[in-house]
Amino acid sequence: MRKLKLFFTGVVLIFVSCQSEEIEEVPPNIILFLVDDMGWQDTSVPFWTERTPYNDLYHTPNMERLAKEGMKFTQAYATPVCSPTRVSLMTGMNAARHRVTNWTLRKDSIQPMEKNHEALTFPEWNVNGLSPVGGDSKAVHAMPLAQALHDVGYFTVHSGKAHLGAVGTPGEDPLKLGFDINIAGHAAGAPESYLGTENFGNGKEGKEVWAVPGLEKYHGKDIYLTEAITQEALTALDSAVTGQQPFFLYMSHYAIHTPIMEDKRYFQKYLEKGIDSTEAKYASMIEGMDKSLGDIMNYVERKNIEDNTIILFMSDNGGLSAHARAGEPHTHNAPLSSGKGSMREGGIREPMLVKWPEVVEKESISKRQVIIEDFYPSILEMAGIDSLQTIQKIDGQSFVSVLKGETYNGVRPLFWHYPNEWGPSGPGIGAASTVRKGDWKLIYYHADRSMELFNLKDDIGETKNLTELNPEKLKELATTLSDYLKGVNAQMPIDKETGEVVEYPIQILTTNEE
Template sequence: MRQNIVCQFSAILFVGLTAYSTLSPQGYAAHSREKPPNIVLILADDLGYGDIGCFGQQTLQTPRLNDMARQGMRFTQFYAGSTICGPSRSVLLTGKHTGHTAVRGNITEPVAVQPEQLTLSSVLKEAGYATACIGKWGVGTPDNITNPNDIGFDHFFGYVNMWHAHNFYPEFLIRNGHIQQLQNKVGVEWEKWRDSKLPDWGTGVADKRVQYAPDLFVEDALHFIRINRDRPFFLFFSMNVPHANNEVIENGMEVPALDELALKDWPEPEKGFAAMIRNIDRDTGRILDLLKELGIEENTMVVFTSDNGPHEEGGHDPEFFNSNGELRGIKRDLYEGGIRVPTIVRWPSTVDFDSVSDHIGYFGDFVATAADLAGVETPEGLDSISFAPTLKGHPELQKKHEYLYWEYYERGGMQAVRFGNWKAIRQPMHSGTIELFDLSKDTLEEHDSALNHPELVSLAGEYMNNSHEADSNWKIRPSRDD
């Protein structure tokens, strides 16, 4: 028995409107014969490798995600595009690693994926899919509020600016390039994220809390699925939890209700964090239930993953629930805990039930995989390999990366490569000493093997040097990203 291999980039396309979901007759007719799988990509924000039960979590309860894993495939060596949100999403959308992609960090200057650049969404839209992104955009700092629609999404509903997404009770959200006012009233404004004609993204702690953005997002995602049930669709459901409201230092883990978790003898931020994990699990289950109700679950690939490792903001301590599992490092590290992410793919008609893959892949592979599943040619010039053979139960046909590459511009900059069982990290970027770890024996990256394998250190340095393309937008900085 197998599950549908539609597991890559389903995202929760904002579905409050019907206009954005219209598919051209030519596009739909061209794909109606072999109807390609629907794709739902659910992306959690700052969820650690060890935060869900099927990846080792012992305290927090995630029954729906555990069931999803039993009904599909767990990827145990899958990586985010970066160790922070903006570049990680850029890698996912462009199919290019952080040495090549447009957005390589979180900065306030206007840098974004541009309309002329190929994206995951534009590839699927061209293939006849209705496309939507719902939730946190967070792909750089665009100088307009139509950026998601400009690069291939028929529909967008959420936060265009990543700092705006830190507020769970915003005064407004963006719907297809227009401001949608909410009923929340905020008393403390943040400093403007930049001098702009756009409205203040800022909002601090809401005095009047009525509409919790994550709840609005899942309702729109469900609506999008309902109105596109009869055509191929791609939903990018981009959550902004369990990220913290970084402006609330003591307890930025904001949720509408703690319910039974209020009785726990835990610090308040940890209760909020646990409630966020509970809600992530619940909302993923609601999407899976709707697919079954509509009779389309067999041909829908649902992917669940996270944009980077666990955070330590808003009063949350990643050690409290052992959020990075048996890995070293957290968000903003290039050790495994910062970039290896829990990844599940469910596709009942195609993906083997209760299966586990140690295939080494990363966010950049979503573009090639989506093109493969949609039946179109994979664009050239990408750092992307389709993992469809693995999903379809043919690991012998699976191509492999020679290496995976990451670079990060904070803290003096750092680079990392994964090649085979080896992982190398150089810090500072370009000039630092290279550490070398054998992940087959040293998952915690505790034992530097560089002195014993100078030839591998040299090879890792070549990979790093060859992978970095200079970009005037990206300079090494000492400050910390959000």
């Protein structure tokens, strides 16, 4: 059942000049470096066809280093907000199927902003998140990625933000999801404080749910949270490296999520560039995250395991832009439109990098469209797991062939589904369903049944709604999206005025034709 088991118990015989040598294949170490709320433009690495002012503002030398040593994906996607992405990552399921469609925290409760929406009544989505056991109400039961790797001999380390299950549920604890080690992960999706001098929020009355757990050794010390969890992660890996056990490190940073708090190691340099203090704080958080990446890459080199270690870099949703930032809202991911919480490109397109020595061509670039649920089957394939009986249906498709340089000429639709309310307003923000197919993208808004059709090849900024100019393409994508939502039994809100479930997009078009 598990190919990887051969790596531990079997040998491969190679005959050379009538003599035999026994060579034991060693599975690769895998590092998944996930950043919170990092936008497509929050880096000095250009992911567009040209450099932008943001690429010149931010300083991420270790991302540049990773890009030079691996492959850059320019069309990689996550979901508009964090928990849906993280559950898709850990299950291989699209959010429409696993139904953890909004961010989780309180057990059995939808989010406060969803309770009194003026136009919609929202469905009872899986507010409790991911569950490793069956029967948990309002949770998706699945085989977590870490569990699959653990079961075939990987040493699994979770470091940083978890945000996979609500308070008081099994899914809130990474140790119940297949991780051998959990560093600072719990139910909350943001830290009360990034500062060791503030005990990372511990001790603040009324803020207990946001306080970062398990880092007491750093309390009172002048250390940033990003640095602390990185140090702890590398210490945790020592035993695996010493024992020559393959490891899976899920380096899941809280940064660069709010609260926007300066990493003083880098703050002053951005102030001296003359930018607003809030933006200088934000930039310092980005550079502190990048320093963590460099520390991990240096560790791998120092331990002489670089040749057998895969590093994947990704973000969980688009960069924050609707609130809490300085400057004009919805512009911080330009040329992309909008940001976190939005179905526009600024809310879902992510910076993605992969280094795999002797497999991935250095400084290569892929335009292949990939989405967050693709990481699950890809990582399993990297680990040599060629057959796995999962509880859940896997929606993701492995991108290992892309890493190996194979071409792909097909057109694969990608889907997003958010029958929820995030809070702020702005372009593409609100309850919606979306499909991208080739260069074309359709967004269907649940509240007013309006639609937006964009050609991303010609209009990456989504400035021209082509619904009236291209009704045939509109109908094609509306059909594709509707068929998918029906096929996965996706939840839809209820229209408060009519009391009816919101229609699929093709139903709206058909009605309008009549």
